[in-house]
Amino acid sequence: MRNEAESRRAAVRRLGRGLPLERVLDVTRPKAWADLDEDVRRAVVHGELRPSHEWLTGAPGPGWRRLWRAAPAPAPEAPAEARLALALCDPDGRIREAALPYAAGRPELLPLVVVRAADWAGPVRARALDLLRSELPAAPDGTLAVTAPVILRLAARLRGGEAVALLEGLLRALPGAAVTRLLLGCPDVPTRRAALAVVLDRGLYDGLGLALVAAGDHDPVVQERAASAAVAAGTSDATVPVLLGARSGRVRAAGVTALRGAGRHAEAEPYLFDRSGRTRACARWVVRQGGGDPAGAYRSACAGADVPDRAPLGLGECGSRAVDAALLRELTGHPNGRVRASAVAGLRLLDAVDPRRTRELLDDPEPAVVREAARALRPWNGRTGPR
Template sequence: MGTVMGGAGSSAAALGAEVLRALRDFAAGAAGSAEVLASALTALESGNGLRAVSPMWWGDFDQGVRWNGWWTVRSAETNDTLRGLLPTPWQWAVSVCAADGRRRESALLADSAPIGHPVLLPLLVVRCSDWAEPVRLRAEQRLAQTLAAASPADLAQACAVAWACETRTRGAGAALLVNERLPEADPAVWRHLFALPDHRTRRRALAEALRLHALPAEELVGLALRDADVNVARRAAEHVLLQTVPAVDQPVAASAQLVIDRLLTARAPQVRAAAVTVLRRTQRPDLAAAFLLDRSTLVRETARWVVRSHDQDPAALCRGLIARPGFVAGAGAVSGLVECGDASDVPWLRLQLDSSQAKARAAAVSALSALAPMDSEELLTLLEQDPSPSVGRAATAALVPHAHRIPPVRLRAWLSPGQRPNLRIQAAVLLRAADTWTRLETDLQLLADPNPALARTARADLRTWTTLSSPGSGHPTAEQSASVKALLASAEDLLDTWTLRQLRFRIPT
């Protein structure tokens, strides 16, 4: 059981948004909007677009038709033109969403309803929350009849829209009708539900499936391993582990151990952590030990808890894993060792500063900051020479407490446009951390920077400075005061009036 994500959902969302824009344009009387709307609906209907569109879209479509008052504001000639341009199922869709309640009820009674078309069930669901009671009752009757013969894909779509509409006033009726179908539903319904791009639908589907005990362990494991939503993946993993893994001191079946082994390979750290947790009650600290070096902090913490609960030393286990022949340390290994190690591990950590993996080098910088802080000159050299942004961020984080001691001339040289972007970003961070007036100078200097990201950050930081700084806090040197005033004068066209006024107010004369 997998999840269809990415391309199909994104394409359907874009096409759905185009339809809603065309609706607004038509209501406003835009020239050619009827043709644009018809074209957008045809594009959305092609492929699997109508089944991949967000469940909330159907309510937006209803509102776009009904509350823009198509059939009461636009002329009859224009309406006839639109009817002629729309595909037949959408002619019914427009009628069932009309502003006139009698027209909506008439559409529900008509034999022209597009049976088997993906537009039918979602709009019947939406009409079940109609404010007009006759329309609502007629929609509920028609929905119940249609659901009785619905295919698994149609029932899944109806569920998704009904759950999305459940928070509406009078929206519980449709949810009740679709939920009544789920206990005896074809297993394919669940597969369709978990293939929908909308993560809220998949979360609700999992809750209903667990309530009904509708999913076997194999399908829950599949969800845990493949679903892109971490909440779905974690809950599926926790449930299958709870159901298959026995309590402490009871034998573990081969099938249960297979479930654990598969979940230990999951992409989501929350799923791996859940699988590592049960290693405590299965008495397998040996399996947990390997996760002391996991890339995820959560998984490493869980693994340490498991091995400590079996009176084993996680630091000693980490050192043993690292000492294996041919072992190449990643960021998880570096972080895992420092989280339970001590000063005796510093020589090995320093060796990782030369690792071929940038994340391992960055983790080594952070680890040494905790156990044996590097001196500022070494960190500055590392920042200047290592091209990795992650290493630069780690070195900068270690330097920030000492930024006031770093010669500003060196940092400003790194800030020049000819330097690599990452070095410029970290130089700006350190200059801002030096003192209030160096921060202000740096921001004003970067307002017109050719790098848009640096310019945006400078503008945002100026707003923060004017909001949080006190007019009487600290005094600039004469050189700083002259520099700030000159920079402010040259930046007048780049600042809004309020920020400019606040800056002038806060700069001492």
């Protein structure tokens, strides 16, 4: 916390020395813009920063008191970026309002205009919103990718809703290519979620496009919504492999579900042994829908010569304690450590843990086995009894 506070104070000092914004803060972090606004205001109020607004007021010192709310006459020359940023963050609303017109055509300052669009002072807010309406539609992709996250972050503020509504309207009016570039290229998660909502509402992607979004994004919400929409859009020979090959278990689970819709139930069987519990559950459902027996498939795999790593775990998830506990106990001595760990987890799920044997596994050379054994023994922690 101390390092963060010092970093924020240093940003204000750099801005006061006239450095451009990209050298003052991380412009890709939405929170950094609101922090800068707050920190500049505090520094001015406490006398730590004394910015000169003579370029704006036409007079040094208290000349700002003569400002009025009409649009100011054009400055002799465009103010430097740092000077304008300081004026946009000034504690006095008249300074903030008078500075806003000078931000027109200055995309690097648009995030600060967004902050002003949630300003407590009505005239400042109104002028900032007018400026956003004129500037955002023509903003290049890079500017929109930096500005949209600031708008969405300020949505929680009391007066941030108008800017959010403006952004939503803009995303619905922009060319589809611009929206998809925001979805695929913006690092900010809430912005990608908002862009995906527009993509879905406008039907900009087919099933394959949505599958590629789901497989390529790291955000669980984007993955979930895009994968579900891809399945709802109808499966194809191209869509299903993309979903099944995704790194995310929730996306692979959607792909397995799509196999059922395509009548390809047997192709779900390999996913009975997937590393994702959600994918395994979907695979069991699809296999059953096709008339198969997931528990039987797990038993056969566990009794074979080459046991898949997660076969014992899958058996624990859908098997029977009376039928399967003995087989799983036998697998706790398997040469493969991942199989041993899976067997311990399966016994825990079947409520068939043998505390004495499981305590012996706390000395297993495989860390995964030790972790599963410790987890299985939690109900016995603190109890007395044979060891």
